[in-house]
Amino acid sequence: MLLSVICFSVMDILVKLTTSNYPIGEIAFFRGLFGLIPIFFLIPKNKIFTFFKTNKPTLHFIRAFAGTFAMISTFIGVKYMKLADVVSIAQATPVFVTIFSIIFLKEVVGYRRWLSVIAGLIGVLFITKPGTSVFNIYCIFPIFFCIGFSIVAVSIKRLSKTEPDYLIAFYFTALLIIVSSAAIFFEEWKMPNILDFFYLCMIGICGSIANLFMTTAYRRADASLITPLKYLSVLSAIVFGYYIFSEIPSVSTIFGAIIIIISSFIIFKREQIKNKKS
DSSP: OHHHHHHHHHHHHHHHHHTTTSOHHHHHHHHHHHHHHHHHTTSOGGGTTTTTOOSOHHHHHHHHHHHHHHHHHHHHHHHHSOHHHHHHHHTTHHHHHHHHHHHHSOOOOOHHHHHHHHHHHHHHHHHHOTTSTTOOGGGHHHHHHHHHHHHHHHHHHHHTTTSOHHHHHHHHHHHHHHHHHGGGGTSOOOOOOHHHHHHHHHHHHHHHHHHHHHHHHHHHSOHHHHGGGGGHHHHHHHHHHHHHHOOOOOHHHHHHHHHHHHHHHHHHHHHHHHHHHO
């Protein structure tokens, strides 16, 4: 999980560096194209021509579509917002997972999780500051990420029972390439120079490796041990945002991030207690 956080942080930095010169669709295309490289190294040799076969195409499509939606939303947020703001809002994913569980799965939620959900939404409001002169309309895209990633988390949980990691990652990456390729009809693509081409390649490789590391971590270790490590991404976003992009997070952003992290962690712990009881 620590390696996953590092790779995601590197990807976010590189996306921030390239979005000023290249369209989002082109960056997403390279994320998908070069993201295939780590995946193919995991495919067993005896399945190299049949690895794509699955009995759950619909669930793979849902996971892939939600993942593509979440990733493009993140890229847009990174382009137009401070890195710390985007990463902090993204930590609210458990809040939205709980909300969807209540609405669509009719899940019964105790008062502790209800209070945590409310606190998490308040934390998001602290960062986005709607109704003020500093409100950034692009704040909605990290929230879109939370919504998309909530669906990703649920679908991966179901897929991982029978499907290998490389297959889950492959279908997501393939759909990302297809969708981002369509952006060529709406955006003017640019030929990258050597340095930018290296950045775009590393966006794909780092993003793909980060996903695989995260999946492996959740498969092999107790979630209560590794989940708190995800919150280090907020610290890295603040540090790198300051030193690389001269972005100074506001007091409300730091305060909101703390509220979101605490509320998300409480939701996670209550979910864990509920699962143990059941």
